[in-house]
Amino acid sequence: MAAVEMSMSTKDEKAIGTSSPPDVEVEAGQLVEDHGGDSELQRRLTTRHLVMVAIGSSIGMGLWLxxxxxxxxxxxxxxxIGYVLxxxxxxxxxxSIGELAVMYPVPSAFVSWSGQFIDKSAAFALGWAYYFSYPINVANELQGICTVLxxxxxxxxxxxxxxxxxxxxILVNIGAVNWFGEFEVTASMIKFFWIIVVIISCIVIxxxxxxxxxxxxxxxxxxxPIRHGFKGFLRVMPTCIFAMSGAEASGLVAAETANPLKSVPAAVKSIWIRLTLFYLLGALMVTITVSPNDPNLFGGDGSNASPFVxxxxxxGIEPLAHMMNAVIFVSVLSSGTISAYAGSRLPIGLANLGMAPKFFKKCDRQGRPWAGLLSVFIVGGGLAYLNVNHSGAEVFxxxxxxxxxxTLFGWGLICLAHIRFRHAWKAQGFSPNDLPWKTWTYPFAxxxxxxxxxxxxxxxxxxxVWPLGAKATAESFFANYVSVPAIIVLYLGARCYYRGSWYIKAKDIDLYRGRRYYGTQKLAEADQAKKGNKVVGIFRKGFGAFFGDSGY
Structure with a gap:
């Protein structure tokens, strides 16, 4: 309560969200105070880790296969067009993630944001829906490895x-958190530099x-140009969305970064690299080198190979085909480890919100949430064995x-939580300039x-209901759309339990729960002082969006 009163007293000084408590000297952007958002997770990840996780988190089976x-x-x-959209x-x-994760870098980020800015029922439905999505991703990536091998x-x-x-x-995830970060940095570097090789090679081909x-x-x-008409285009969208699922991982990882004010904006600013290099140019390379009628394409009649292979x-470039397959293998394995990581962290936030058993809160001295990890491994591993009796493309x-x-449900609630946060911020008398970091895209994005x-x-x-090239059946409908009825059941069940209004009024939203306060010195000033000579300055300016302040 005292912390809230202290925070209110700084409002007139235009210091909400950007100032440290009185008489505290800190380095630029250093975390100085939390308000109820901490857990037993350890802040062991750096800007370099977060940027690379943001870049490589969803580069896996969805893109390559x-x-x-x-x-x-x-x-x-x-x-x-599917990848562009x-x-x-x-x-x-x-x-939206960038603005919220700097201000509220809490466990199960978007679940906590939904409960704080929308209502508890939405948070409950989102949290458990996302919890189940990550083991599904683990299973999908594991069966993808079988296809690749x-x-x-x-x-x-x-x-x-x-x-x-x-x-x-399992081994990657039960190592120390920073070991996980180093594994993902290495995998993301491989993906990044290999896509450049792919682009050049495909243009030559x-x-x-x-x-x-x-x-x-x-x-x-x-x-x-478009197969199967407009319905064919629509049928592309689920695969494109799946390929980009995991893009929100930076919001979850923010709770374990040493300096969210420094790390999160760097990760958000690097998103254009993944979107442009990996998805847009990657998709374009596929379309100018591989026929849509090739029987070996994943889901076709042949060996279910990647279009890049x-x-x-x-x-006739067989060595590159083998190297490409090896990179796909690393990418799919990396995506599986990130899904296990994210899935194990979600129950912590749910438990902190009283929406999951308390034992999910517990972490060991290294910050490993064992209950969450075990549940993801058991569910994800069990689903992976579906591939034993069905084709890889069918399971995919x-x-x-x-x-x-x-993923779409999660993305929608993240954006809605951001909109509700801004409404509350304005309704309670604060200015956007008081935010520690703000996006220039609000409210349009x-x-x-x-x-x-x-x-x-x-x-x-x-x-x-009307599938492409097949007869509609109840079995196929539920196999493809059971996620939505599950979300509805979760939400209505939570509504019956929590009761109350359907959403939290802007003036009643608690803007202090889980909030972070940072040092007063502007990061831009600190970065300018570190630039040194012009050569280093040019390097940092040109590659900062990719590496962040990583020490490379």
Whole structure:
């Protein structure tokens, strides 16, 4: 209570959210006070870790393998527009995450934000929906590993591959938190530099520079830009959303960073790299090198290969095909470890909010939440064994549809929480200039992300009732759309339990719970002092968006 009164007293000094308590000297951006948002998690991750997790968190099976499925369904133009639209949503969501995560870097970030700025029932539904989505992602990435390794051999039984790499995911996550961060930094660096190789190589292949095949150019765009009409384009969207799911991981990781004011904006500003290099240019490279009718595409009749691997093999560049498959393997494994990490942290926030058993709060001295980790490994590992009796593409379709719906629900509530936060901030007499970090995109980005999240959930209902190229059945509907009924049941159940109003009024929203206060010195001034000579300054300016203040 005293802390709240102290905070109120600083309002007239334009210091809300940016000032430290009186008589406290701290370094620029250093965390100086929390208000009820701490847990037993350890702040062991740095700006470098958060930026690289933000860049590489969702680069996995959805992009490297799922883009083949999207190409067969929607054609070259369909997949490209799908990634452009999905990319704008991800960008908008990350702008909302940046502003909220700096101010409130708490466990289970967007779950806590939903409960604080919307209402408890929404937070309950979101928290448990997202909790189930992460084990689903772990299962999907594990079955993706089986698909990737089948490129080299099919002699090893699928259950053996699943068991081996489930153990690997477990080992990465039960190491110290900073070990997890270093693993993801390494994986993200591999992904980042390899995509540059892919872009250059695919341009050469498309121009006819490979040992085999002639020039391709935009031949496939001219032949059939969009396959299966408008419904084909709509069918691309779930795969695109799944490919970008995990983009919100920076919000969860913020609770374990030493300096959220420094780390989170760097992660948000780096989002354009992932959207441009990985998704937009990556999708474009697929469309100018691989035919939508290639039977080897993931989900086709052949070996379920990545379109990037197919491009290299068709061009007669076998060594690059093997290297590409190796990078895909690293990417899929990395995405699986991030999903396990994020899924194990969500129950902590739910337990702190009284929405999960108290034992989920407990962490050991290294900051490892054992209860959350074990639950994710058991559920995710169990689902992964679905791949034993079904094809990889079939399991991928089931799990990616479920994940994309949970993801859209989460993205929508993140944007809505941001909108409600800003309304409360204004209603209680504060200025946007009082925020420790603010996005220049408000309110347009927040409303854009919310609008498309709602619309695409409706689109997936349409596709579940009237599927592309198949007869509608109750089984297929629930296999593709069961996430939404589950969310509705969770929400209505919570409404019956919590009762009260349907949302918290702006004037009644608690702006102090879980809030962080930072040192008064501006980060820009500190960074300017560190630049030193012009060479270092140019390097930092050019690559700062990617590396952050990482020490590279």
């Amino acid at each position: 799922g883009s083949g499925t999207s190409l067969t369904r929607g054609g070259p133009l369909g997949i490209f 999905s990319g704008t949503i991800v960008w908008a969501v990350n702008q 089948s490129f080299w051999t099919d002699k090893v039984p699928i259950p053996a591959w699943i068991s081996i790499f489930l153990v690997v995911v 498309s121009a006819g520079g490979g040992p085999k095949g002639g020039a391709i150019g935009f031949r496939y765009w001219n032949e059939e 197919i491009a290299f093999r068709n061009a 379709n089931w799990l990616s549809n479920l994940t994309s719906l949970f 927040a409303y854009w992300g919310l609008f498309w999240s709602v619309l695409l959930i409706i689109v997936e209902f349409y596709l579940s």
